[in-house]
Amino acid sequence: MTAPVKSSPLALTVLALLHYRPLHPYGLQQLIKQWGKEQVVNVGQRAGLYRTIERLLVGGLIAVRQTERDQQYPERTVYEVTDAGRAAVREWLEQMLSVPKAEFPVFPAALSNMMLFTPDEALRTLEQRAERIAAQRAAMEEVRSGAAEAGVPRVALIEDEYTLAVLAAEQRWLDGVISDLRDGSLTWSLELLAAAASQGPAESASSDGSVG
Incomplete structure:
Protein backbone atom coordinates (compact mmCIF):
# COMPACT_ATOMS: atom_id res chain seq x y z
CA MET A 1 0.00 0.00 0.00
CA VAL A 99 -10.44 26.92 2.45
CA PRO A 100 -8.22 29.92 3.30
CA LYS A 101 -5.00 28.65 4.83
CA ALA A 102 -3.13 30.35 7.64
CA GLU A 103 0.17 31.26 6.03
CA PHE A 104 3.07 33.23 7.42
CA PRO A 105 4.72 35.22 4.61
CA VAL A 106 7.90 37.18 5.21
CA PHE A 107 6.67 40.73 4.57
CA PRO A 108 4.00 40.92 7.33
CA ALA A 109 6.51 39.45 9.78
CA ALA A 110 9.01 42.16 8.82
CA LEU A 111 6.34 44.86 9.09
CA SER A 112 5.50 43.72 12.60
CA ASN A 113 9.09 44.52 13.59
CA MET A 114 9.62 47.60 11.42
CA MET A 115 9.62 49.70 14.61
CA LEU A 116 13.26 48.67 15.09
CA PHE A 117 14.03 51.11 12.26
CA THR A 118 13.69 54.84 12.63
CA PRO A 119 10.82 56.35 10.63
CA ASP A 120 13.35 57.68 8.09
CA GLU A 121 14.90 54.22 7.67
CA ALA A 122 11.46 52.64 7.29
CA LEU A 123 10.52 55.26 4.70
CA ARG A 124 13.62 54.61 2.62
CA THR A 125 13.14 50.83 2.78
CA LEU A 126 9.45 50.92 1.85
CA GLU A 127 10.16 53.29 -1.03
CA GLN A 128 12.58 50.69 -2.38
CA ARG A 129 9.92 48.00 -2.05
CA ALA A 130 7.36 50.15 -3.83
CA GLU A 131 9.75 50.60 -6.76
CA ARG A 132 10.32 46.84 -6.96
CA ILE A 133 6.59 46.10 -6.76
CA ALA A 134 5.98 48.50 -9.66
CA ALA A 135 8.71 46.81 -11.72
CA GLN A 136 7.34 43.35 -10.88
CA ARG A 137 3.85 44.38 -11.97
CA ALA A 138 5.16 45.75 -15.26
CA ALA A 139 7.17 42.57 -15.95
CA MET A 140 4.19 40.34 -15.17
CA GLU A 141 1.90 42.39 -17.39
CA GLU A 142 4.38 42.03 -20.25
CA VAL A 143 4.72 38.25 -19.80
CA ARG A 144 0.96 37.84 -19.48
CA SER A 145 0.35 39.90 -22.61
CA GLY A 146 2.85 37.79 -24.55
CA ALA A 147 1.28 34.54 -23.37
CA ALA A 148 -2.18 35.76 -24.35
CA GLU A 149 -0.91 36.76 -27.80
CA ALA A 150 0.60 33.26 -28.13
CA GLY A 151 -2.86 31.77 -27.64
CA VAL A 152 -2.66 30.70 -23.99
CA PRO A 153 -6.28 30.80 -22.74
CA ARG A 154 -7.23 33.17 -19.93
CA VAL A 155 -8.07 30.35 -17.51
CA ALA A 156 -4.47 29.10 -17.79
CA LEU A 157 -3.27 32.55 -16.68
CA ILE A 158 -5.90 33.23 -14.01
CA GLU A 159 -3.33 33.08 -11.20
CA ASP A 160 -1.54 36.01 -12.83
CA GLU A 161 -4.73 38.07 -12.56
CA TYR A 162 -4.86 37.30 -8.85
CA THR A 163 -1.17 38.05 -8.30
CA LEU A 164 -1.45 41.34 -10.19
CA ALA A 165 -4.51 42.33 -8.14
CA VAL A 166 -2.62 41.55 -4.92
CA LEU A 167 0.40 43.54 -6.10
CA ALA A 168 -1.81 46.48 -7.06
CA ALA A 169 -3.46 46.43 -3.62
CA GLU A 170 -0.06 46.26 -1.92
CA GLN A 171 1.22 49.15 -4.02
CA ARG A 172 -1.78 51.30 -3.03
CA TRP A 173 -1.22 50.43 0.64
CA LEU A 174 2.50 51.17 0.39
CA ASP A 175 1.79 54.55 -1.21
CA GLY A 176 -0.45 55.43 1.74
CA VAL A 177 2.06 54.38 4.39
CA ILE A 178 4.91 56.13 2.56
CA SER A 179 2.82 59.31 2.43
CA ASP A 180 2.12 59.07 6.18
CA LEU A 181 5.82 58.55 6.92
CA ARG A 182 6.74 61.54 4.79
CA ASP A 183 4.31 63.95 6.44
CA GLY A 184 4.99 62.63 9.94
CA SER A 185 1.49 61.32 10.67
CA LEU A 186 3.08 57.89 11.17
CA THR A 187 6.03 58.12 13.51
CA TRP A 188 7.55 56.53 16.61
CA SER A 189 10.59 56.65 18.83
CA LEU A 190 12.58 54.22 20.95
CA GLU A 191 11.36 56.01 24.09
CA LEU A 192 7.71 55.69 23.06
CA LEU A 193 8.11 51.98 22.26
CA ALA A 194 10.03 51.28 25.47
CA ALA A 195 7.29 52.98 27.50
CA ALA A 196 4.61 50.91 25.73
CA ALA A 197 6.57 47.69 26.29
CA SER A 198 7.07 48.41 30.00
CA GLN A 199 3.34 48.75 30.65
CA GLY A 200 2.69 45.04 30.17
CA PRO A 201 -0.79 43.52 29.87
CA ALA A 202 -3.61 45.41 31.57
CA GLU A 203 -4.96 42.23 33.06
CA SER A 204 -3.48 38.87 33.84
CA ALA A 205 -5.16 35.53 34.22
CA SER A 206 -4.76 33.67 37.50
CA SER A 207 -3.94 29.98 37.64
CA ASP A 208 -7.59 29.02 38.08
CA GLY A 209 -8.55 30.85 34.90
CA SER A 210 -10.16 33.85 36.59
CA VAL A 211 -9.09 37.35 35.66
CA GLY A 212 -7.24 39.22 38.36
Whole structure:
Protein backbone atom coordinates (compact mmCIF):
# COMPACT_ATOMS: atom_id res chain seq x y z
CA MET A 1 0.00 0.00 0.00
CA THR A 2 1.45 3.38 -1.00
CA ALA A 3 1.73 6.24 1.48
CA PRO A 4 -0.45 9.32 0.86
CA VAL A 5 1.28 12.06 -1.11
CA LYS A 6 1.31 15.45 0.60
CA SER A 7 -0.05 18.23 -1.55
CA SER A 8 2.17 21.10 -2.64
CA PRO A 9 1.89 23.84 -5.29
CA LEU A 10 4.39 22.07 -7.55
CA ALA A 11 2.82 18.61 -7.10
CA LEU A 12 -0.60 20.09 -7.87
CA THR A 13 0.74 21.79 -11.00
CA VAL A 14 2.48 18.65 -12.27
CA LEU A 15 -0.67 16.57 -11.83
CA ALA A 16 -2.82 19.24 -13.45
CA LEU A 17 -0.59 19.61 -16.53
CA LEU A 18 -0.40 15.85 -17.02
CA HIS A 19 -4.20 15.87 -17.41
CA TYR A 20 -3.74 17.54 -20.80
CA ARG A 21 -1.12 15.18 -22.21
CA PRO A 22 1.71 12.87 -21.08
CA LEU A 23 4.98 14.75 -20.65
CA HIS A 24 8.60 14.20 -19.70
CA PRO A 25 10.18 16.44 -17.02
CA TYR A 26 11.69 18.87 -19.52
CA GLY A 27 8.34 19.18 -21.28
CA LEU A 28 6.66 19.85 -17.94
CA GLN A 29 9.18 22.55 -17.11
CA GLN A 30 8.71 24.23 -20.49
CA LEU A 31 4.90 24.14 -20.26
CA ILE A 32 5.06 25.61 -16.74
CA LYS A 33 7.12 28.50 -18.11
CA GLN A 34 5.03 28.88 -21.27
CA TRP A 35 1.87 29.24 -19.20
CA GLY A 36 3.60 31.58 -16.72
CA LYS A 37 3.20 29.24 -13.77
CA GLU A 38 6.78 29.78 -12.61
CA GLN A 39 5.28 32.87 -10.91
CA VAL A 40 3.48 30.58 -8.43
CA VAL A 41 5.60 27.41 -8.37
CA ASN A 42 9.35 27.13 -8.04
CA VAL A 43 10.92 25.37 -11.03
CA GLY A 44 14.16 27.31 -11.03
CA GLN A 45 16.03 24.17 -10.03
CA ARG A 46 15.07 21.10 -12.04
CA ALA A 47 16.08 18.88 -9.11
CA GLY A 48 12.97 20.03 -7.22
CA LEU A 49 10.78 19.04 -10.16
CA TYR A 50 12.41 15.59 -10.33
CA ARG A 51 11.89 15.06 -6.58
CA THR A 52 8.22 15.97 -6.92
CA ILE A 53 7.80 13.61 -9.87
CA GLU A 54 9.44 10.82 -7.87
CA ARG A 55 7.05 11.42 -4.93
CA LEU A 56 4.05 11.32 -7.25
CA LEU A 57 5.36 8.16 -8.93
CA VAL A 58 6.00 6.34 -5.66
CA GLY A 59 2.58 7.47 -4.40
CA GLY A 60 0.87 6.01 -7.47
CA LEU A 61 -0.50 9.36 -8.66
CA ILE A 62 1.46 9.23 -11.92
CA ALA A 63 2.88 6.36 -13.95
CA VAL A 64 5.52 5.88 -16.64
CA ARG A 65 3.88 6.07 -20.06
CA GLN A 66 6.96 5.39 -22.17
CA THR A 67 10.65 6.09 -22.54
CA GLU A 68 11.73 8.23 -25.48
CA ARG A 69 15.08 7.71 -27.16
CA ASP A 70 16.45 10.29 -29.55
CA GLN A 71 19.96 10.77 -30.87
CA GLN A 72 19.79 14.50 -30.13
CA TYR A 73 18.68 14.16 -26.48
CA PRO A 74 19.33 11.88 -23.50
CA GLU A 75 16.75 9.21 -22.75
CA ARG A 76 13.52 10.81 -21.50
CA THR A 77 10.83 9.21 -19.35
CA VAL A 78 7.30 10.30 -20.22
CA TYR A 79 4.74 10.31 -17.40
CA GLU A 80 0.96 10.24 -17.34
CA VAL A 81 -1.55 10.86 -14.57
CA THR A 82 -3.29 7.84 -13.02
CA ASP A 83 -6.89 7.52 -11.83
CA ALA A 84 -5.60 7.99 -8.28
CA GLY A 85 -3.83 11.15 -9.43
CA ARG A 86 -6.99 12.50 -11.03
CA ALA A 87 -8.88 11.94 -7.78
CA ALA A 88 -6.09 13.47 -5.68
CA VAL A 89 -5.80 16.62 -7.76
CA ARG A 90 -9.54 17.28 -7.49
CA GLU A 91 -9.40 16.82 -3.72
CA TRP A 92 -6.37 19.13 -3.44
CA LEU A 93 -7.96 21.74 -5.68
CA GLU A 94 -11.22 21.81 -3.75
CA GLN A 95 -9.35 22.20 -0.45
CA MET A 96 -6.92 24.85 -1.71
CA LEU A 97 -9.57 26.91 -3.51
CA SER A 98 -12.31 26.82 -0.87
CA VAL A 99 -10.44 26.92 2.45
CA PRO A 100 -8.22 29.92 3.30
CA LYS A 101 -5.00 28.65 4.83
CA ALA A 102 -3.13 30.35 7.64
CA GLU A 103 0.17 31.26 6.03
CA PHE A 104 3.07 33.23 7.42
CA PRO A 105 4.72 35.22 4.61
CA VAL A 106 7.90 37.18 5.21
CA PHE A 107 6.67 40.73 4.57
CA PRO A 108 4.00 40.92 7.33
CA ALA A 109 6.51 39.45 9.78
CA ALA A 110 9.01 42.16 8.82
CA LEU A 111 6.34 44.86 9.09
CA SER A 112 5.50 43.72 12.60
CA ASN A 113 9.09 44.52 13.59
CA MET A 114 9.62 47.60 11.42
CA MET A 115 9.62 49.70 14.61
CA LEU A 116 13.26 48.67 15.09
CA PHE A 117 14.03 51.11 12.26
CA THR A 118 13.69 54.84 12.63
CA PRO A 119 10.82 56.35 10.63
CA ASP A 120 13.35 57.68 8.09
CA GLU A 121 14.90 54.22 7.67
CA ALA A 122 11.46 52.64 7.29
CA LEU A 123 10.52 55.26 4.70
CA ARG A 124 13.62 54.61 2.62
CA THR A 125 13.14 50.83 2.78
CA LEU A 126 9.45 50.92 1.85
CA GLU A 127 10.16 53.29 -1.03
CA GLN A 128 12.58 50.69 -2.38
CA ARG A 129 9.92 48.00 -2.05
CA ALA A 130 7.36 50.15 -3.83
CA GLU A 131 9.75 50.60 -6.76
CA ARG A 132 10.32 46.84 -6.96
CA ILE A 133 6.59 46.10 -6.76
CA ALA A 134 5.98 48.50 -9.66
CA ALA A 135 8.71 46.81 -11.72
CA GLN A 136 7.34 43.35 -10.88
CA ARG A 137 3.85 44.38 -11.97
CA ALA A 138 5.16 45.75 -15.26
CA ALA A 139 7.17 42.57 -15.95
CA MET A 140 4.19 40.34 -15.17
CA GLU A 141 1.90 42.39 -17.39
CA GLU A 142 4.38 42.03 -20.25
CA VAL A 143 4.72 38.25 -19.80
CA ARG A 144 0.96 37.84 -19.48
CA SER A 145 0.35 39.90 -22.61
CA GLY A 146 2.85 37.79 -24.55
CA ALA A 147 1.28 34.54 -23.37
CA ALA A 148 -2.18 35.76 -24.35
CA GLU A 149 -0.91 36.76 -27.80
CA ALA A 150 0.60 33.26 -28.13
CA GLY A 151 -2.86 31.77 -27.64
CA VAL A 152 -2.66 30.70 -23.99
CA PRO A 153 -6.28 30.80 -22.74
CA ARG A 154 -7.23 33.17 -19.93
CA VAL A 155 -8.07 30.35 -17.51
CA ALA A 156 -4.47 29.10 -17.79
CA LEU A 157 -3.27 32.55 -16.68
CA ILE A 158 -5.90 33.23 -14.01
CA GLU A 159 -3.33 33.08 -11.20
CA ASP A 160 -1.54 36.01 -12.83
CA GLU A 161 -4.73 38.07 -12.56
CA TYR A 162 -4.86 37.30 -8.85
CA THR A 163 -1.17 38.05 -8.30
CA LEU A 164 -1.45 41.34 -10.19
CA ALA A 165 -4.51 42.33 -8.14
CA VAL A 166 -2.62 41.55 -4.92
CA LEU A 167 0.40 43.54 -6.10
CA ALA A 168 -1.81 46.48 -7.06
CA ALA A 169 -3.46 46.43 -3.62
CA GLU A 170 -0.06 46.26 -1.92
CA GLN A 171 1.22 49.15 -4.02
CA ARG A 172 -1.78 51.30 -3.03
CA TRP A 173 -1.22 50.43 0.64
CA LEU A 174 2.50 51.17 0.39
CA ASP A 175 1.79 54.55 -1.21
CA GLY A 176 -0.45 55.43 1.74
CA VAL A 177 2.06 54.38 4.39
CA ILE A 178 4.91 56.13 2.56
CA SER A 179 2.82 59.31 2.43
CA ASP A 180 2.12 59.07 6.18
CA LEU A 181 5.82 58.55 6.92
CA ARG A 182 6.74 61.54 4.79
CA ASP A 183 4.31 63.95 6.44
CA GLY A 184 4.99 62.63 9.94
CA SER A 185 1.49 61.32 10.67
CA LEU A 186 3.08 57.89 11.17
CA THR A 187 6.03 58.12 13.51
CA TRP A 188 7.55 56.53 16.61
CA SER A 189 10.59 56.65 18.83
CA LEU A 190 12.58 54.22 20.95
CA GLU A 191 11.36 56.01 24.09
CA LEU A 192 7.71 55.69 23.06
CA LEU A 193 8.11 51.98 22.26
CA ALA A 194 10.03 51.28 25.47
CA ALA A 195 7.29 52.98 27.50
CA ALA A 196 4.61 50.91 25.73
CA ALA A 197 6.57 47.69 26.29
CA SER A 198 7.07 48.41 30.00
CA GLN A 199 3.34 48.75 30.65
CA GLY A 200 2.69 45.04 30.17
CA PRO A 201 -0.79 43.52 29.87
CA ALA A 202 -3.61 45.41 31.57
CA GLU A 203 -4.96 42.23 33.06
CA SER A 204 -3.48 38.87 33.84
CA ALA A 205 -5.16 35.53 34.22
CA SER A 206 -4.76 33.67 37.50
CA SER A 207 -3.94 29.98 37.64
CA ASP A 208 -7.59 29.02 38.08
CA GLY A 209 -8.55 30.85 34.90
CA SER A 210 -10.16 33.85 36.59
CA VAL A 211 -9.09 37.35 35.66
CA GLY A 212 -7.24 39.22 38.36
